[in-house]
Every structure is written in C-alpha cells, then in structure tokens.
Amino acid sequence: MSKRQSQKYKIDRRMGENIWGRPKSPINSRPYGPGQHGQRRKGKTSDFGLQLMAKQKLKGYYGNITEKQFRRIYAEAQRLRGNTAEQLIGLLESRLDAIVYRAKFVPTVFAARQFVNHGHVKVNGRKVNIASFRCKPGDVIEVREKSRQMALVLEALESQERDFIDYVDVDAKAMKATYVRTPDFAEVPYPVRMEPNLVVEFYSS
Structure with missing residues (x-):
C-alpha cells in the first residue's frame, strides 16, 4: 500500500483550490499557497506549468494514486479507442x-x-x-x-x-x-475545474 507523506489538505493549499469541495479545507480561509512565500504575487504560468498543475490536481483528487500508477492509467487510456481525456476519466471513475x-x-x-x-x-x-x-x-x-x-x-x-x-x-x-x-467527463461531479485535456498534453509533450 503506497503512502502519501503530506497531509491531504496540503494538496488544496498547493493547488490554491478546494479540490474535494470540503467545508473543512483550509483554502476556504487561507486562499493562498503554503509557506512564507505563499502570499506573494505569482507571475504568468507557462504552458508546461499549467499542464503539470492539471495533472497534479487530477491525480491528487483520487487520493493515494502514485505517479507510476497514474502514468499506467494514462497509458491504458491512450490505447483505448476514442478521446484519451474521456477514457482517462472513465478509467479513474471505474x-x-x-x-x-x-x-x-x-x-x-x-x-x-x-x-x-x-x-x-x-x-x-x-x-x-x-x-x-x-x-x-x-x-x-x-x-x-x-x-x-x-x-x-x-x-x-x-x-x-x-x-x-x-x-x-x-x-x-x-x-x-x-x-x-462508465461516465462521460461532463457527468463527473468535480467541485473544481478539471482539465484532463491538459493532462494528455502533459504526457504527450
């Protein structure tokens, strides 16, 4: 069983979003990143940065999935017929x-x-x-x-x-x-905006 070392709410703070929509999330009262530099103004995020953030957010939402496991799920989605982003969500939800x-x-x-x-x-x-x-x-x-x-x-x-x-x-x-x-991406009740198309771009680049 893989272990996630950081507390789950640190993911919320790192992403700057309440990704599970929970009322206890610290992002509700502290809408900025963790650490002493968390409140600094952020510059424009690169395309790669946006893709990485989308991947980390989607992976983090499903809990203890490791990078290796997530990459394997993506590879399977890529092999299936149809839209890879939709297939990725379908595999995660199943x-x-x-x-x-x-x-x-x-x-x-x-x-x-x-x-x-x-x-x-x-x-x-x-x-x-x-x-x-x-x-x-x-x-x-x-x-x-x-x-x-x-x-x-x-x-x-x-x-x-x-x-x-x-x-x-x-x-x-x-x-x-x-x-x-198997649900379509639009049916999945994510509390925040997920962008599986950017996840596909991240792994394809």
Missing part, C-alpha cells in the same frame, strides 16, 4: 475506491481506499480489498454485513455534503451500489 466514494459509503476518497483495503467491501458477492480494482458496468458493490454499523458509513450516507450520481445506482438502505455505466 476504480473500486472511486465508486465506494461516489456511493457515499465513506466521506472522502482517502477513507475509501482504506475502507476497501481493510476488507469492508464486496463486489458481486466476493470480498475485494484492492482499491484499484477495475469495476465493470453491472457490477454490484456493497458494504459487508459486519461493517454496516460503522459510524463512518452511517454518517457518510446521511451527509448532505455530496449528492448521489446517475452512473452509480445506490440503495442506501441495503448499502449496495450498482456501477451502471
């Missing part, structure tokens, strides 16, 4: 931890990875503890029976912080979700 997060079984993408790794989730009736497991349309993801009374799960399902989405059909009472289809 990860088991992403679907657990979209189903509101947990409050954050980081909690989703840990929740899966600790064996609290079943896919089509079988326990799966690999966060990067690729789900296919029609797969049924559910919280294991012994884990359904966890405060983390109950609070997340009742939270009004996020809405349910069309491409994951959730039965909150049964704590089951069906991955209906």
Whole structure:
C-alpha cells in the first residue's frame, strides 16, 4: 500500500483550490499557497506549468494514486479507442475506491481506499480489498454485513455534503451500489475545474 507523506489538505493549499469541495479545507480561509512565500504575487504560468498543475490536481483528487500508477492509467487510456481525456476519466471513475466514494459509503476518497483495503467491501458477492480494482458496468458493490454499523458509513450516507450520481445506482438502505455505466467527463461531479485535456498534453509533450 503506497503512502502519501503530506497531509491531504496540503494538496488544496498547493493547488490554491478546494479540490474535494470540503467545508473543512483550509483554502476556504487561507486562499493562498503554503509557506512564507505563499502570499506573494505569482507571475504568468507557462504552458508546461499549467499542464503539470492539471495533472497534479487530477491525480491528487483520487487520493493515494502514485505517479507510476497514474502514468499506467494514462497509458491504458491512450490505447483505448476514442478521446484519451474521456477514457482517462472513465478509467479513474471505474476504480473500486472511486465508486465506494461516489456511493457515499465513506466521506472522502482517502477513507475509501482504506475502507476497501481493510476488507469492508464486496463486489458481486466476493470480498475485494484492492482499491484499484477495475469495476465493470453491472457490477454490484456493497458494504459487508459486519461493517454496516460503522459510524463512518452511517454518517457518510446521511451527509448532505455530496449528492448521489446517475452512473452509480445506490440503495442506501441495503448499502449496495450498482456501477451502471462508465461516465462521460461532463457527468463527473468535480467541485473544481478539471482539465484532463491538459493532462494528455502533459504526457504527450
């Protein structure tokens, strides 16, 4: 299991955006970068800088994905037919931890990875503890029976912080979700503007 050394909210401050849309994010009260130079005026960012920022933001949004893993996902998206940017988003959203997060079984993408790794989730009736497991349309993801009374799960399902989405059909009472289809980029409810086309440019240059 890969470890992310920095705290997740440092990503928000480094990007200058609340990339998960969470009310606790420090960027809500300190809309500038971290460190003693964080409040300095910034010069014009180069094209490469914009591409790098777009890549770091998208990669950071999905939690503990390492650069190696993210590059591998991009390479797979590139091999698929169609628009590479759309395919990249589709592959990221089909990860088991992403679907657990979209189903509101947990409050954050980081909690989703840990929740899966600790064996609290079943896919089509079988326990799966690999966060990067690729789900296919029609797969049924559910919280294991012994884990359904966890405060983390109950609070997340009742939270009004996020809405349910069309491409994951959730039965909150049964704590089951069906991955209906691979979403288009426009359907994914990112709280901030994501630019996967710039990510494609970054890796293509």
